[in-house]
Amino acid sequence: MGLVREPAPAVQATPPSRTSTPPSTTRPPSTHPASRPALPAAVTYVPPTDPVGCPTAGAVAAAQNLADLQRATEGCLACPLGPGRLKFVFGEGNPQARLMFVGEGPGRDEDQVGRPFVGKAGELLDKMIAALGMQRDQTYIANVVKCRPPDNRTPTAEEAQACLGYLHRQIELIQPAVIVTLGATPLRELVGVSEGITRVRGQWKRVKVGDREIPVMPTFHPAYVLRQYTQEVRRAVWEDLKAAKDWIDRPGPED
Numbered sequence: 642m643g644l645v646r647e648p649a650p651a652v653q654a655t656p657p658s659r660t661s662t663p664p665s666t667t668r669p670p671s672t673h674p675a676s677r678p679a680l681p682a683a684v685t686y687v688p689p690t691d692p693v694g695c696p697t698a699g700a701v702a703a704a705q706n707l708a709d710l711q712r713a714t715e716g717c718l719a720c721p722l723g724p725g726r727l728k729f730v731f732g733e734g735n736p737q738a739r740l741m742f743v744g745e746g747p748g749r750d751e752d753q754v755g756r757p758f759v760g761k762a763g764e765l766l767d768k769m770i771a772a773l774g775m776q777r778d779q780t781y782i783a784n785v786v787k788c789r790p791p792d793n794r795t796p797t798a799e800e801a802q803a804c805l806g807y808l809h810r811q812i813e814l815i816q817p818a819v820i821v822t823l824g825a826t827p828l829r830e831l832v833g834v835s836e837g838i839t840r841v842r843g844q845w846k847r848v849k850v851g852d853r854e855i856p857v858m859p860t861f862h863p864a865y866v867l868r869q870y871t872q873e874v875r876r877a878v879w880e881d882l883k884a885a886k887d888w889i890d891r892p893g894p895e896d
C-alpha cells in the first residue's frame with residue numbers, strides 16, 4: 642500500500658517562464674505576463690494500512706506542531722532503516738516557510754548530527770538559497786526518509802512509503818507555497834512522477850497533501866550538481882530555483 646500512482650501528466654519540453662507557453666492544465670492559462678504558470682494534476686497519497694510499527698497514524702495526525710510531530714516519530718522503527726541510524730533526521734527550518742526543500746534521505750554527515758543537508762551538498766544548497774536572496778532558516782528542509790539508508794543507497798519504495806506519512810504531516814503543518822524536490826527520489830515517492838529527473842526537472846508538478854494541492858518544482862540534488870559541476874547543470878538548477886522563488890513572490894489564489 643502507498644502512493645496511488647496515476648499516469649504521468651503531460652509535461653512540457655522547457656521550464657515554464659513568464660513568456661513560455663503553459664503546459665496542459667485544468668486551469669485556463671493566464672495571459673498576464675506576471676501570472677504563475679499552470680500546474681498538472683496531483684496524485685493522492687494513501688497511507689500504508691499494514692501495522693508497520695510505531696507511531697500510529699493517529700499519533701502522527703494528532704501532532705499539532707512540528708515539535709509534537711518530531712516527538713511522536715523520533716523513536717520510529719517502522720522500516721528496516723530505523724535500527725541502523727545514529728540520529729533521526731526530522732528536518733529543520735522555518736515552521737511557516739513558504740519555500741520547502743525535500744531531499745532523499747540523510748547521508749553520513751546528517752546521520753551523525755541529526756540535521757538535514759549539512760555536508761558538502763548542504764553547503765551547496767545553502768549557497769543556492771543565498772543566491773535567491775534568502776537564508777536557510779527562511780526555508781524548511783526535510784527528506785523523504787528520516788533515517789540513513791546503509792551506504793547512502795536509495796531508499797526502497799517500501800521504506801519511503803513507510804516514512805512518507807511523516808513528511809505529509811510536516812507539509813500539512815508548514816503549508817509551504819512551493820516545494821522544491823531535490824533529485825529523483827522525492828519526485829517519485831512524494832509526487833508520484835517516475836520519469837528521469839534529467840527529463841522532468843524544471844517542469845511544474847503538484848502534490849496533494851491533506852486538502853491542499855501544492856506546486857512542486859523538481860530539480861537536481863545538490864550532490865549530483867557537485868558530481869556534474871558543469872555550467873549546464875548549474876544553470877538548470879538556477880533556473881528551477883528561480884522559478885520557485887518567482888512563484889512565491891507572485892500573489893496567487895493558491896495562497
Ligand code: SF4
Nearest residue numbers: 717719720723788804
Ligand atoms: S526511515 Fe522513517 S519509517 Fe523508517 S524507521 Fe526511520 S523514521 Fe521510521
